[in-house]
Amino acid sequence: MDSLRYKVAIVGAAETTDLGVVPDMSAQQLAIDAAINAMADCGIGKDRIDGIASTVSPAHLAHYMGIVPRWVDNTSVGGTSFLIQVRHAAAAIASGLCETALVTMGQSGRSRVGEGAGGSGGGATGGRRDGSYPGQFESIYGPVGPASLFGMGVLRYMKETGTTHEQLASVPVAQRRWSSRVPRAMMRDLITVDDVLDSRMICYPFHLFECCLVTDGGGALILTSAERAADFPTKPVYILGTGESVETPIVSQMYDLTTSAAFRASSRDAFAEARISHSDVDHLMVYDAFAHLPIYGLEDLGFVGRGEAGAYIEEGNTSPGGKLPMNTNGGGLSYTHTGMYGMFAMQESVRQVRGEAAHQVPDVQVSFCQGVGGMFMAAASLIFTNQPP
Amino acid sequence: MTAEPYRKPIPVPTPETQPYWDKAREHELWIQRCLACAHIFFYPRRHCPQCLSENLEWFKASGRGTLYSYVINHRPAPGFEDEAPYAIAIVQMEEGPRMMTNIVGIENTPENLVLDMALEVTFDDVLPDVTIPKWKPAEA
Ligand SMILES: [Zn+2]
Numbered sequence: 001m002d003s004l005r006y007k008v009a010i011v012g013a014a015e016t017t018d019l020g021v022v023p024d025m026s027a028q029q030l031a032i033d034a035a036i037n038a039m040a041d042c043g044i045g046k047d048r049i050d051g052i053a054s055t056v057s058p059a060h061l062a063h064y065m066g067i068v069p070r071w072v073d074n075t076s077v078g079g080t081s082f083l084i085q086v087r088h089a090a091a092a093i094a095s096g097l098c099e100t101a102l103v104t105m106g107q108s109g110r111s112r113v114g115e116g117a118g119g120s121g122g123g124a125t126g127g128r129r130d131g132s133y134p135g136q137f138e139s140i141y142g143p144v145g146p147a148s149l150f151g152m153g154v155l156r157y158m159k160e161t162g163t164t165h166e167q168l169a170s171v172p173v174a175q176r177r178w179s180s181r182v183p184r185a186m187m188r189d190l191i192t193v194d195d196v197l198d199s200r201m202i203c204y205p206f207h208l209f210e211c212c213l214v215t216d217g218g219g220a221l222i223l224t225s226a227e228r229a230a231d232f233p234t235k236p237v238y239i240l241g242t243g244e245s246v247e248t249p250i251v252s253q254m255y256d257l258t259t260s261a262a263f264r265a266s267s268r269d270a271f272a273e274a275r276i277s278h279s280d281v282d283h284l285m286v287y288d289a290f291a292h293l294p295i296y297g298l299e300d301l302g303f304v305g306r307g308e309a310g311a312y313i314e315e316g317n318t319s320p321g322g323k324l325p326m327n328t329n330g331g332g333l334s335y336t337h338t339g340m341y342g343m344f345a346m347q348e349s350v351r352q353v354r355g356e357a358a359h360q361v362p363d364v365q366v367s368f369c370q371g372v373g374g375m376f377m378a379a380a381s382l383i384f385t386n387q388p389p
Numbered sequence: 390m391t392a393e394p395y396r397k398p399i400p401v402p403t404p405e406t407q408p409y410w411d412k413a414r415e416h417e418l419w420i421q422r423c424l425a426c427a428h429i430f431f432y433p434r435r436h437c438p439q440c441l442s443e444n445l446e447w448f449k450a451s452g453r454g455t456l457y458s459y460v461i462n463h464r465p466a467p468g469f470e471d472e473a474p475y476a477i478a479i480v481q482m483e484e485g486p487r488m489m490t491n492i493v494g495i496e497n498t499p500e501n502l503v504l505d506m507a508l509e510v511t512f513d514d515v516l517p518d519v520t521i522p523k524w525k526p527a528e529a
Pocket of ligand 1: 423424425426427428437438439440441442
């Protein structure tokens with residue numbers, strides 16, 4: 001298969017006008033709002049869009065906007081779905097299935113306007129019966145959403161690597177140093193390791209500040225071929241490398257709970273396709289639903305060795321001024337987290353590569369964006385650059 | 390006298406998992422082995438996850454294992470309110486596979502729950518027709 005390297009660029013990028021608490025918009029409305037903002041960002045009308053991808057039904061979005069697309073994608077494997085959709089859109093554009101694709105998302109994760117009840121666990125009056133594998137082999141033991149499941153392997157990881165609770169707590173500390181200068185971030189006050197360890201216990205070993213926010217919002221990207229990107233007013237953000245994978249829908253059955261097989265697979269492919277090395281990466285986003293994800297990410301993506309990530313973050317290497325700026329919007333822990341955060345990680349990568357982030361890293365040429373879906377269920381990697389072919 | 394209704398999630402066996410749940414009602418832990426490649430695995434399946442063979446056998450596990458990892462959940466799931474905070478743990482079975490469990494017979498604190506401590510299986514008859522395997526500290 002031909003590589004996607006330098007075939008496609010992101011030419012439009014925007015988030016929803018409002019972010020955080022948006023009680024008057026459903027997920028679909030947020031996705032539409034983001035899409036309209038992304039079109040405005042690159043100065044095109046809807047008539048230019050001939051491909052649509054979203055976790056919201058593309059049919060709902062297409063009909064709402066009056067678009068009859070020639071390509072759609074509805075991949076839905078949790079929060080990394082949008083990264084995978086970007087990869088699929090790039091492949092579709094490169095092979096001529098469409099010219100200009102819209103990847104958009106919206107989620108009313110906090111206000112739950114037009115969303116189902118969600119959640120897991122039993123019923124109010126009698127136990128809920130469930131024949132799915134998670135229903136038979138996990139729900140019966142009392143998990144209640146990602147906060148109680150995502151960290152299943154963290155204590156094992158800490159024992160095997162010697163990583164400390166203080167190092168885990170240094171993840172939100174580092175990210176607040178970034179979000180402290182990001183006006184749209186929900187949490188902007190600088191915090192210390194003690195603040196993190198003193199915050200309310202949610203699910204040992206995770207304290208409140210080690211868990212992501214719950215917010216409303218959305219974002220959208222517009223992609224077109226690298227050639228056509230020259231016709232757009234925005235600075236093209238070229239796609240250099242891509243990768244995707246899945247591991248398991250049941251976190252307790254990961255092959256090894258101290259490392260993500262899907263992270264390793266998707267990042268390996270992205271690096272190979274991009275033909276770059278780790279030292280070429282100026283900026284890193286690692287989807288951080290919980291504090292251990294940047295630690296797993298740094299190791300599984302190969303930026304540091306096994307067991308080194310906690311100390312690497314604690315020593316400030318990912319903080320402002322550090323060697324590898326990471327999660328520079330504040331991440332899911334401090335910027336926003338609607339439930340499926342992957343779109344926001346990509347938005348920050350695009351902003352950094354364009355040079356227009358709120359807390360800009362100087363001279364970003366290459367940004368690596370790592371997404372996760374479910375509880376280590378799925379993963380995707382994208383590498384972006386502003387450097388022309 | 391009326392018993393409190395059981396409010397926790399209830400597993401619904403599927404054809405490939407039925408023997409696991411049937412044996413649990415007899416207070417035995419049964420898992421599967423592949424006769425083609427000898428792989429021992431959990432959760433129950435129709436095919437071996439290593440070689441995809443359908444040539445499998447069920448056998449009674451030793452019921453011995455160790456504490457592989459866990460969390461202590463402070464925000465209870467519906468039905469678990471009286472137990473919070475409670476551990477959701479993963480046991481490393483002696484035979485190789487891992488499974489999720491609660492840890493019973495010991496207060497669920499970080500001090501009590503030491504990784505790699507010895508565990509043994511026990512069974513909780515939650516409904517007349519449903520028994521859930523759980524694990525407890527092994528008796529010396
Ligand atoms: Zn086999």
